[in-house]
Amino acid sequence: AQSVTQLDSQVPVFEEAPVELRCNYSSSVSVYLFWYVQYPNQGLQLLLKYLSGSTLVKGINGFEAEFNKSQTSFHLRKPSVHISDTAEYFCAVSDRSRGATNKLIFGTGTLLAVQP
Amino acid sequence: DVKVTQSSRYLVKRTGEKVFLECVQDMDHENMFWYRQDPGLGLRLIYFSYDVKMKEKGDIPEGYSVSREKKERFSLILESASTNQTSMYLCASTLAGGGTNTEAFFGQGTRLTVV
Known part of the structure; x- marks a missing residue:
């Protein structure tokens, strides 16, 4: 069985600041x-996906995520957020x-709240 | 442009009514899913279907049934609606097989209120 943990229910951030949304998973299979x-x-709407290959995955709207197998994590990042990313x-x-x-x-789920 | 269409955006039904939520996809996908979305709980799988007339229970099937008579259409049925079924319902579809076929396409959602 699999499970997914997003520890942050809400992340407030100012416009143009970087952001990281955390994701950890548990699974007995790949x-x-x-x-x-x-x-x-x-x-x-799909932002990005990791299927195989490079552990750094780039998605739409400037987002990227890194797969870390040892930490069973897949954190989402953006270097500079916009109001429209809310x-x-x-x-x-x-x-x-x-x-x-x-x-x-x-x-x-994590609510990303971008403030001006 | 790929499309998953849910028949209603908003529905208000009375307790005890039989409720049908319809979902149609135009991508010839084998797999179709019904999820329920509640604040703080994320999306939870109710039922899914991997072929016409084939279905499997998800994590929260109680109080629901489904029907898939045609490949493109997947219906969710609330046999006797209750107030605790007030929620957002999301339909999704995927191709069969792994790899890139795993990408799910979602409908706009149906917000159901049971009074």
Whole structure:
């Protein structure tokens, strides 16, 4: 079974400051890793994903994340945030075993609140 | 442009009513999912389907059922709605297989209020 922990329920930050949203996971099998973003009153949109290869993954809107297998982490970073980045961010994992059904296990989400 | 469409953005239903939430995808995806989103709990999987007429329970199936008669359509059914089912419901779909096929596409969500 897998689980995902996002310890920070809310992260306030000033515009143009850097930000890191933390994600740790637990799994008995190898996983794929994802970050999704949800803007107010909308569905989820994929920010980035780690499937294999380089542990540093770049996504849309200037976000990037680094997979750290030894620490079972997949933290999301952006060097300079904008007001428009205000949204809820979800970390998720999916079992990469052969025959897996691609269902996602989500963390509880982190609300990024960018202030002017 | 890929699309997952949920039939309603907002619904208000009475306790005890039978409620149908509809989801349609136009990407010929094999897998479809229903999640429930609540503040502080993230998204929790209710049911998923990996083929027509095939379904499996997720983490919180109690009080719900599903139907998948056609590949593109996946319905969530609340047999007798209760106030604790007031929530945001999100539908998603993926291709079968791993790797890049694991990317999930989501609908806009249906905010259901049971009074």
